[in-house]
Structures are given as structure tokens and as C-alpha cells.
Amino acid sequence: MPQLAIILPTLNERENLAPLITRLDTALGGITWEAIIVDDNSADGTADAARALALADPRIRVIERFGRRGLASAVVEGACATAAQYVAVMDADHQHDPALLPAMLADVSGGKADIVVASRFMPGADAGGLEGVGRENASRLANRLACKLTGTELTDPMSGYFLLETERLRSLAPRLSGIGFKILLDILSASAEPLRITEIPLHFAGRRSGQSKLDRTIAFEFLVGLYDRLLGRFVPTRFALFATVGAVGVGVHMAVLALLYLMAGSGFILAQALATFAAMSFNFWLNNQLTYADRRLRGTGAVLRGWLGFCATCAVGALANIALAGLLEARGVHWMLAAGAGIVIGAVWNYALSSRFVWGRY
Ligand SMILES: Nc1nc2c(ncn2[C@@H]2O[C@H](COP(=O)(O)OP(=O)(O)O)[C@@H](O)[C@H]2O)c(=O)[nH]1
Ligand SMILES: [Mg+2]
Incomplete structure (x- = not known):
């Protein structure tokens, strides 16, 4: 029985998968884990590559979806497909260092936090992988506004790398807006009780291969999130x-x-x-x-x-x-x-x- 499930949403990440599994294996010695690759029918054959990996390693599982797209729903479906007690969400493009996972898991399983976020902006972190100074500044600004809104003191509420108890994510799933933008922000604002959060510094790397699919500007993403939280109930x-x-x-x-x-x-x-x-x-x-x-x-x-x-x-x-x-x-x-x-x-x-x-x- 795996303790930890790592959800890897993928869209054209074929070349990145095999090296990522190797890195997970190295990082997670002593922890039983499974990786769930949730692929939205990538044109580059990511799902086939994932199934080939799964043939060689039973810890790897694949969900392939047709006619649907979206990061948030991919994460939720991955979380609903595992029996592991804890779940981590990370990019499949090597921007998120798997070596942080044991420490992240220890915080949640040890009862220190409800959710651990790998932050690109706290002391000790570096956001080097965010291409361009403009994008980095915009990201910091959006983060400050997001903190004001959710009332949480987070340095990086738009991070795509976090870990929590699977049951918590599943129980929040019906209340997530699922519009496909930042899911962490969505989780934080969907929870009725305030969540105890710890952050861990991340050296945000450049993506290993392929191109970013989320190239909307962070400011736009943030405004949409804001609207969704305040008025989305009335007019979708x-x-x-x-x-x-x-x-x-x-x-x-x-x-x-x-x-x-x-x-x-x-x-x-x-x-x-x-x-x-x-x-x-x-x-x-x-x-x-x-x-x-x-x-x-x-x-x-x-x-x-x-x-x-x-x-x-x-x-x-x-x-x-x-x-x-x-x-x-x-x-x-x-x-x-x-x-x-x-x-x-x-x-x-x-x-x-x-x-x-x-x-x-x-
Ligand atoms: N299943 C699925 N995965 C996605 C989708 N959009 C992005 N991803 C994956 O989500 C992760 C984050 O996307 P990425 O392009 O790296 O965004 P960035 O890090 O903000 O540039 C990557 O592993 C992508 O392959 C989607 O619509 N469906
Ligand atoms: Mg990425």
C-alpha cells in the first residue's frame, strides 16, 4: 500500500517522464509511493510513454482523458484514483525538485501542517526558472494580493507544488471551482476551516524539455481567480x-x-x-x-x-x-x-x- 501518491498532470511531456521517475525513485528511498500520470490526450504520445514505464514499474499508473483539458480537474481525478493517504502535486517538467518530498511528507504526516507548499519566493528559495524579470515581479505582486484575499500568510499561494492528505483534497473537490487556473489558491479558499500551512524553499528550475502550456499572464490568471472567488457563484x-x-x-x-x-x-x-x-x-x-x-x-x-x-x-x-x-x-x-x-x-x-x-x- 503506497503512503504517498504523486500526481503528475501532463500535456506533451513525453521526454520528461522517464528521467522524472528516476529522480522520484532516488528521492523517495524508504517511502512507499506511486506516481499517477494524468494525461489529457497529448499529441506527442505522453500517455503511451507513461504506459511503457508502467509496464516496467508497477508504482506507475496512468489516467488518460479524452475531450477534456485542465490542470485542476486532472489533479482532482488523480487524487480520486489513489488509496494512498497523502498526495503531492507537481509539474512533470522538472521545475519542481523531487528531493523536497520527504521533508514535505514529514510535515503533514507528523501533524505539523495540513498542507505544505514548496515556495519560489521565501528566503532560501529562488525563482530562477521563471523566465524573465517581468514574470517574476508580476508573480510576486499577484502573490501579495492573493495573501490579502485568502487571509493566509503565504509567500507563494500560486505554487504548483504542494502536499496534503488525500482525503482533504477529495472532500474539498466538490467545492473547487475547477476553472483550470491555480488549484492551490482554489483549495485554500474552498476550505471552510483555516488550514495550517508550512512552506519549504524551492529552487525553481527551468523546464527540462518542451514548452509551457500556462503562458497566460499571471495578472490575468489572478484577476480570474479573484472574480471566481467573489462572484463566480452568481455568474459563472x-x-x-x-x-x-x-x-x-x-x-x-x-x-x-x-x-x-x-x-x-x-x-x-x-x-x-x-x-x-x-x-x-x-x-x-x-x-x-x-x-x-x-x-x-x-x-x-x-x-x-x-x-x-x-x-x-x-x-x-x-x-x-x-x-x-x-x-x-x-x-x-x-x-x-x-x-x-x-x-x-x-x-x-x-x-x-x-x-x-x-x-x-x-
Ligand atoms: N493533464 C493536464 N496537464 C496539464 C494541462 N496544462 C498543463 N499541464 C501540465 O501541468 C504542469 C504545469 O504546466 P506548465 O506548462 O509546466 O506550466 P508552467 O510551469 O506555469 O509553465 C505540466 O506538467 C504540464 O504538462 C492540462 O490541461 N491537462
Ligand atoms: Mg512547469
Whole structure:
């Protein structure tokens, strides 16, 4: 029976796995452990590489997921798949030093802490692996704000390397927002009772091979986390992002329309059609960058298919919008109210369809 499960979420980490298992084995002498690799159908064959490792070493297990993406849900599913009493979460790219695990485990199993966080920013740590001074400063700032919010005195609440009792993570799982951003912050704010936390200094290394998948800016990540905590219960975070992007798209639409209709003297219908297309394309691009950063479509083929799908979705949404607004207006509802209702229905419809058919499973 393993004492400790190490959850390794992976997305295109094929080359990093075998050396990481070797390092875990060296670091964890005397501790019984298993590694659970949770792979989201990586294109580079990470899951096959993981299964090949598992054939040679029964301590390695693999969960492969299809049609889904997201770090937070990968971590939760890994934790639900182990019977080990303790669980550690770490990057599979060698940025997190496995040599810290025994000390982290000792703090939690010895009753000193409920959760141990490997910090990039406490005295004795170094954040060398954070590429660029800008990213490091942004990260420190976000951390200070996060501390104020969660009321915890942590130097690195956005760390991706931590250890806790598996049962605690499982019991919090239904309350995690799971939007796919920083899961530690999510765990800290989901817990009703304050958690006892200790930190251990981490020498944050550069990633060994492959590229970062979480290249959204930390400031954006943080704002999303903030919104999610304060208002996510009322209007779901992803829908709020989608609607905000839509509102910016209205601005793009008006700008293009003004340019073509007023300045270039095109006919209104043509100008309106081109403006609509420009706004849809802009919205697709921005949603792909921000709203669905964790499921971003990459590569020319996928982006083109997504773009076409998004335009088709929006066309259906526009029909629903116009139909409802027309119906309400004909029944004597004030025209502004009718238009507003149409816009809301159109937005909800677009969101529902595109989250499923453009950035979802199909
Ligand atoms: N299963 C799964 N793993 C992911 C996903 N996104 C990132 N990862 C993995 O999570 C870890 C952290 O991501 P990484 O790209 O290193 O982020 P960074 O350290 O912030 O640059 C790595 O092991 C990634 O392979 C995802 O959507 N699903
Ligand atoms: Mg990393």
C-alpha cells in the first residue's frame, strides 16, 4: 500500500517522464509511493510513454482523458484514483525538485501542517526558472494580493507544488471551482476551516524539455481567480469572460462599421456584414486566448476549424437574438428591452454551443 501518491498532470511531456521517475525513485528511498500520470490526450504520445514505464514499474499508473483539458480537474481525478493517504502535486517538467518530498511528507504526516507548499519566493528559495524579470515581479505582486484575499500568510499561494492528505483534497473537490487556473489558491479558499500551512524553499528550475502550456499572464490568471472567488457563484466565471469578450467585440463591430459605412462610403448592408464578420473573428481569437486559454486551439487546422465553427455558432445565436427581440417588440415590449433580451439570449446560446462544439469535445 503506497503512503504517498504523486500526481503528475501532463500535456506533451513525453521526454520528461522517464528521467522524472528516476529522480522520484532516488528521492523517495524508504517511502512507499506511486506516481499517477494524468494525461489529457497529448499529441506527442505522453500517455503511451507513461504506459511503457508502467509496464516496467508497477508504482506507475496512468489516467488518460479524452475531450477534456485542465490542470485542476486532472489533479482532482488523480487524487480520486489513489488509496494512498497523502498526495503531492507537481509539474512533470522538472521545475519542481523531487528531493523536497520527504521533508514535505514529514510535515503533514507528523501533524505539523495540513498542507505544505514548496515556495519560489521565501528566503532560501529562488525563482530562477521563471523566465524573465517581468514574470517574476508580476508573480510576486499577484502573490501579495492573493495573501490579502485568502487571509493566509503565504509567500507563494500560486505554487504548483504542494502536499496534503488525500482525503482533504477529495472532500474539498466538490467545492473547487475547477476553472483550470491555480488549484492551490482554489483549495485554500474552498476550505471552510483555516488550514495550517508550512512552506519549504524551492529552487525553481527551468523546464527540462518542451514548452509551457500556462503562458497566460499571471495578472490575468489572478484577476480570474479573484472574480471566481467573489462572484463566480452568481455568474459563472467562464461565461463572464465570454460576455466581456463579446462586449469588446461590439466595440470592434462599431469601429469597423463606422470606418466602412461613414468613411469609405460602402452600402450599409455590406458594411454591416463585414463588421459582423470582423467582430466574430476578433471574438474567436480573444476567446481562444483568454476564455479558453486552458483548452486553447493550436495549429493552423484546429484554429481554422474552430474559427469556422465559431462563426456558424454565432450565426445561430444571431437568429435566436433577432427572433426573440422581434417577438417581444411586436407584443408591445419597449424596443430597448426587447433588444436587450435578444442580446442576452444570443450570448447564452453562443456560449452554450461554442463551449461544447468549438472548445469542447466535438
Ligand atoms: N493533464 C493536464 N496537464 C496539464 C494541462 N496544462 C498543463 N499541464 C501540465 O501541468 C504542469 C504545469 O504546466 P506548465 O506548462 O509546466 O506550466 P508552467 O510551469 O506555469 O509553465 C505540466 O506538467 C504540464 O504538462 C492540462 O490541461 N491537462
Ligand atoms: Mg512547469
